[in-house]
Amino acid sequence: MINQAFWQEITQIAGEKNTTVVAVSKTKPVAAIQALYTLGHRDFGENYVQELVEKQSLLPDDIRWHYIGHLQTNKVKYIAPFVHLIHAVDSIKLLQEINKQAARYNRVIDVLLQLHIATETSKFGMNQQELDACVCWYQSEKAQVPHIRICGLMGMASFTDEDQQVRTEFRQLRTTFLLLQQGAFSDVDYFTVCSIGMSGDYRLALEEGSTMLRIGSLLFGSR
Numbered sequence: 001m002i003n004q005a006f007w008q009e010i011t012q013i014a015g016e017k018n019t020t021v022v023a024v025s026k027t028k029p030v031a032a033i034q035a036l037y038t039l040g041h042r043d044f045g046e047n048y049v050q051e052l053v054e055k056q057s058l059l060p061d062d063i064r065w066h067y068i069g070h071l072q073t074n075k076v077k078y079i080a081p082f083v084h085l086i087h088a089v090d091s092i093k094l095l096q097e098i099n100k101q102a103a104r105y106n107r108v109i110d111v112l113l114q115l116h117i118a119t120e121t122s123k124f125g126m127n128q129q130e131l132d133a134c135v136c137w138y139q140s141e142k143a144q145v146p147h148i149r150i151c152g153l154m155g156m157a158s159f160t161d162e163d164q165q166v167r168t169e170f171r172q173l174r175t176t177f178l179l180l181q182q183g184a185f186s187d188v189d190y191f192t193v194c195s196i197g198m199s200g201d202y203r204l205a206l207e208e209g210s211t212m213l214r215i216g217s218l219l220f221g222s223r
């Protein structure tokens with residue numbers, strides 16, 4: 001049900017590289033999550049709201065739940081009570097809604113902004129211009145949205161065998177991240193996350209500065 005040998009390997013690599021491994025458990029049964037939990041894993045990622053809410057209610061409270069999918073504004077309220085990190089924020093409207101729902105629960109919710117780096121147009125995320133506009137908005141409005149913390153960037157590379165293409169895309173995200181870290185977010189110590197790398201490209205992502213991997217099939221088997 002789970003690949004324990006790979007979990008050990010990736011956990012060790014992540015420890016050496018100071019990287020977090022988010023185990024992407026979407027479509028996988030609660031028992032599989034429980035099995036990894038028993039080994040000591042605590043970070044799990046889901047990308048369907050209903051599935052996440054259901055699993056959260058059945059599993060231990062100290063799991064850190066990452067929402068990694070495209071999030072609709074009207075669904076924020078379901079995950080706001082417990083979500084640890086929302087990875088794929090791609091609009092100001094969504095930031096405002098997360099702030100509003102976090103306030104209802106007296107929480108501060110950590111989020112990542114999703115930068116569109118792939119060549120496929122189907123993947124979600126902001127282009128550079130939209131990201132700049134979003135950061136600009138946040139800088140002027142941050143006193144109005146105290147219940148969110150922007151902690152970094154997330155991205156998905158193109159689905160391709162061409163390593164150089166993937167590397168270039170990751171590098172673009174990393175460069176943007178570093179510019180923001182030294183610029184708009186230089187006054188905070190929590191803008192530290194680069195969420196890049198999945199089962200097919202995690203090695204490249206680590207070489208290009210990933211601080212958070214999102215790995216599904218290599219841990220849980222193909223979907």
Ligand SMILES: *Cc1c(COP(=O)(O)O)cnc(C)c1O
Nearest residue numbers: 024047068198199214215216217
């Ligand atoms: C499913 C998914 C993953 C994990 O994909 P694998 O190839 O199974 O490792 C990572 N990130 C996002 C956003 C996903 O939807």
